[in-house]
Amino acid sequence: MLNLFIGKSCYSGQLSRCVHTSSRIHEYKTKKNLNFQLLNNLDHEQLVYRVVELQRRLDSYQMQYDPKHFNGKDKVRVPVPDVSDIIRKRSNLRKIALKFVYTGWNYQSYPFEVSRNRKSHLNNIETNSVERVFMEALLRQQLIISLTGGHFMERAGRTDKSVNSSAQVISVIVRSNLDEGYGVLKNKRLYEERDETTTTDDATQEEKYRIDDTSLDEGELNYMQLLNEALPEDIRVVAWSPVRSNFSARFDCNSREYKYLFRQGTYDVDLMNEQAKKFVGENDFRNFCKKNNENSQKGDMIRSMYTCDVERVEIDPVHPEFTLCATTIRARGFLLNQIRKMMSVLFAVGSGHEDGDVIDQLLDVRRTTRSPAYKLCVPEKLIMANTHFDDVHWRYDHQSLADAIRVVAQRYDNYATRADVLKHMYRGMLEQDATVREAGELALSTSVFPDKKFSEPWLDFDRGTARTLEEAKEKATERQLRRDLEKGNYRTIIERYENEDNNCPANGNSETSCPAESFPAAGGQSKSE
Numbered sequence: 001m002l003n004l005f006i007g008k009s010c011y012s013g014q015l016s017r018c019v020h021t022s023s024r025i026h027e028y029k030t031k032k033n034l035n036f037q038l039l040n041n042l043d044h045e046q047l048v049y050r051v052v053e054l055q056r057r058l059d060s061y062q063m064q065y066d067p068k069h070f071n072g073k074d075k076v077r078v079p080v081p082d083v084s085d086i087i088r089k090r091s092n093l094r095k096i097a098l099k100f101v102y103t104g105w106n107y108q109s110y111p112f113e114v115s116r117n118r119k120s121h122l123n124n125i126e127t128n129s130v131e132r133v134f135m136e137a138l139l140r141q142q143l144i145i146s147l148t149g150g151h152f153m154e155r156a157g158r159t160d161k162s163v164n165s166s167a168q169v170i171s172v173i174v175r176s177n178l179d180e181g182y183g184v185l186k187n188k189r190l191y192e193e194r195d196e197t198t199t200t201d202d203a204t205q206e207e208k209y210r211i212d213d214t215s216l217d218e219g220e221l222n223y224m225q226l227l228n229e230a231l232p233e234d235i236r237v238v239a240w241s242p243v244r245s246n247f248s249a250r251f252d253c254n255s256r257e258y259k260y261l262f263r264q265g266t267y268d269v270d271l272m273n274e275q276a277k278k279f280v281g282e283n284d285f286r287n288f289c290k291k292n293n294e295n296s297q298k299g300d301m302i303r304s305m306y307t308c309d310v311e312r313v314e315i316d317p318v319h320p321e322f323t324l325c326a327t328t329i330r331a332r333g334f335l336l337n338q339i340r341k342m343m344s345v346l347f348a349v350g351s352g353h354e355d356g357d358v359i360d361q362l363l364d365v366r367r368t369t370r371s372p373a374y375k376l377c378v379p380e381k382l383i384m385a386n387t388h389f390d391d392v393h394w395r396y397d398h399q400s401l402a403d404a405i406r407v408v409a410q411r412y413d414n415y416a417t418r419a420d421v422l423k424h425m426y427r428g429m430l431e432q433d434a435t436v437r438e439a440g441e442l443a444l445s446t447s448v449f450p451d452k453k454f455s456e457p458w459l460d461f462d463r464g465t466a467r468t469l470e471e472a473k474e475k476a477t478e479r480q481l482r483r484d485l486e487k488g489n490y491r492t493i494i495e496r497y498e499n500e501d502n503n504c505p506a507n508g509n510s511e512t513s514c515p516a517e518s519f520p521a522a523g524g525q526s527k528s529e
Contacts, residue, residue: 131153261383353459
């Protein structure tokens with residue numbers, strides 16, 4: 001970005017001379033409405049100055065008013081409680097699971113994580129993420145009193161930026177009105193030091209009461225009402241359930257189901273469904289994911305896909321290109337960007353740009369060690385449709401659910417009616433000239449990709465620059481070493497290399513290099529770099 005200074009400064013060397021040398025700069029700065037004659041009299045450098053100034057104002061406006069750039073906690077609809085309103089009595093705690101729906105279009109991400117690093121912690125506090133908003137709603141309704149101390153949330157799925165969900169589940173310990181009942185932690189109270197281990201009394205509560213016992217619900221807090229009062233309209237709680245003290249929404253989730261919605265356009269949906277079956281079963285998906293530090297260090301890219309179906313869900317007999325289709329993928333877990341990259345390959349096959357053998361080629365990790373350059377699908381059309389658990393018994397407040405469905409219906413009508421207006425225009429244009437239908441079909445097909453990706457190849461094996469799994473592991477190890485050095489965790493580094501010392505050539509192993517050879521230097525770079 002250009003550094004702009006008025007007066008004796010220049011545009012950081014971008015311009016050959018300073019703007020202040022012309023007196024006309026002051027003339028047009030004082031005028032609110034610039035006419036053509038005045039702009040025509042400005043020289044090139046002054047016009048560049050004006051364009052940069054207007055662009056900065058536009059960027060500032062977008063940063064301030066775009067929903068994606070709001071501070072997450074500012075979206076909560078109830079105020080921070082006054083000191084006099086803070087609950088001071090010692091309340092019992094209860095572990096519960098909450099099921100909620102959300103549209104991620106106006107959020108920068110889903111997860112919210114409290115870092116131990118103070119600087120990054122403050123940055124995370126400002127993040128406009130779904131979990132950040134949810135956490136703030138819990139705080140303001142005094143269901144929790146801290147972001148730490150056992151109040152952290154576990155989620156069933158960590159969705160990407162702008163991805164949606166109709167069945168997200170979190171588990172969290174919250175304030176309760178009950179003295180006993182399933183999930184009530186009798187020996188853990190609000191504003192008291194908590195022992196994180198499960199006590200005998202807590203276990204007895206789970207043995208004494210059944211999870212489907214609703215006899216005590218009338219005296220419990222109305223969690224749905226409290227949270228929906230505070231949350232913005234694009235996040236709605238639809239059910240809750242008490243859970244056992246060691247329940248984890250992440251690890252106790254049996255399977256997760258995603259749907260990617262798209263219009264038929266020019267795609268061969270039957271061919272896509274046929275080729276999608278190749279994903280079913282246990283496969284190595286290293287060529288269908290983004291390799292980050294976490295999955296690279298683990299090195300386990302094998303996932304079991306239970307189902308992968310492509311079908312038409314809402315058929316339009318008059319204009320079949322508008323037929324709504326959905327790809328349903330169900331598995332226990334997924335890798336980063338895996339579903340969207342799977343969809344990119346299926347779209348390449350369904351459009352005729354690739355044949356079905358490309359899926360076999362990418363699943364064969366010995367044959368294809370480096371993934372191609374993907375034209376990645378947009379995330380807005382992806383939804384986490386379902387999550388499956390054994391140890392929950394969902395319950396809901398009828399009035400709160402009715403209010404939630406009213407909000408969703410109103411939002412649907414708002415978007416759907418606008419879409420119908422555009423579809424009406426489309427039909428009118430076809431009545432003028434039916435031969436232009438092909439252009440509309442192509443536009444519907446390519447809408448699953450960002451505009452800037454329109455002209456790029458669907459799959460480019462020649463341009464693929466993604467790291468192999470071995471390269472990603474090496475890079476992740478180097479990053480971790482640098483972090484340990486910066487934090488002064490020398491003992492951790494020594495222990496790691498002592499464990500690997502047996503593989504050192506000095507000890508008779510000539511197939512591997514000594515770990516010390518890749519030890520990061522003081523400047524942060526390894527010797528091999």
